[in-house]
Amino acid sequence: MSRELGTVDHGRLLEAFRIEARLLGEVAHTASPDVPVLATPGWTLNDLLQHVGSIHRYAVAWLRRGRRPGRWRTAPAAGESVAGFYESGHEELAAELAAHDPETRAATWWPADPTYGFWRRRALHETLIHRVDAERAAATGVPAVPEDLATDGVDEALTLYFGHRLTTMGISGTRHGTVGFHAEGSHPGGHSWIARAGPGETEAWRCAPSEADTADAVVTGSPATVYLWLWGRTPVTATHTEGDHELSAQLWALLRLATR
Structure with a gap:
């Protein structure tokens, strides 16, 4: 029996996560990395990109360790750009999610949904809301959110x-x-x-x-x-x-x- 708790099926969630992750990366290339992000006072576009890259790695660490991680990589390595850190992070998470059936049990922070599907949904919305933040910071127009x-x-x-x-x-x-x-x-x-x-x-x-x-x-x-x-x-x-x-x-x- 499906454990889907949301309103969108798991295949759509994973596809949309990949799309939103790509869009966020593209927006970041269109503006100065120092442009302020109004939704998160004190952050620049570069800070936002690093945050999302860190969150993607946080999810991977949860899945691979089977528990809430105490430590995970939150910043680029020496010589690595923030853009590179972000790109490799979302690619790694997408691959991890795609490699497992969404109904397979996994460690999560919501007892109602202890599955890989939880992380498909969470990864999508974390990325989507920050894509909106980035588009507003870069002044690329009114952000669109699929219905x-x-x-x-x-x-x-x-x-x-x-x-x-x-x-x-x-x-x-x-x-x-x-x-x-x-x-x-x-x-x-x-x-x-x-x-x-x-x-x-x-x-x-x-x-x-x-x-x-x-x-x-x-x-x-x-x-x-x-x-x-x-x-x-x-x-x-x-x-x-x-x-x-x-x-x-x-x-x-x-x-x-x-x-x-």
């Missing part, structure tokens, strides 16, 4: 980061309440979720649109808009919110802690 990947990214941000990571960090909201989400794309009816927060609880799940509409606040936007909103790449006002705006702002602020 299917954006929808899956909304699901990951809510179920993995909001619903799981905040709990492991011991962080929760100060107000009880629910926030519904509608990602309105070309899919009939779109996709919907509910996130619940309050002292001692953070959880989120996919649901029917009618269930999302019963939440105390309802956030609506295109899949790409909601995705970038959840990752803090757009202002808190970028989506349309009905109901309790303080609850949606609380969720947005909690995700800033979970995804930093």
Whole structure:
């Protein structure tokens, strides 16, 4: 039985990771390595590229050691360029992921999905969101996010980061309440979720649109808009919110802690 927990199949995730990794590398070649990255204050484009290269190696180390790595290579070797460090990192991770069935068990940091498939999804979204950051830094135009990947990214941000990571960090909201989400794309009816927060609880799940509409606040936007909103790449006002705006702002602020 498939263990896919997202909204996109594993083959698409791996293909998209390769594409996003290539695009990020290409963007980095179009601008000065010292250009600032607004989404990550204090970082330059070179810093961003090195960070993503490090994260790719972090994932490889998790998979090969079968546990959270204590150490992994986070910077270029002597004489190696940042671009070279980045390229070899994403190529190594793509090869590692392609060599194993996505349903094969693997060490991860989410008990709900202890498989290689988890890392296909995580690698894609880590790379995609930073490709958006790089395109904005390089001023190459308005970044495009494919609708299917954006929808899956909304699901990951809510179920993995909001619903799981905040709990492991011991962080929760100060107000009880629910926030519904509608990602309105070309899919009939779109996709919907509910996130619940309050002292001692953070959880989120996919649901029917009618269930999302019963939440105390309802956030609506295109899949790409909601995705970038959840990752803090757009202002808190970028989506349309009905109901309790303080609850949606609380969720947005909690995700800033979970995804930093």
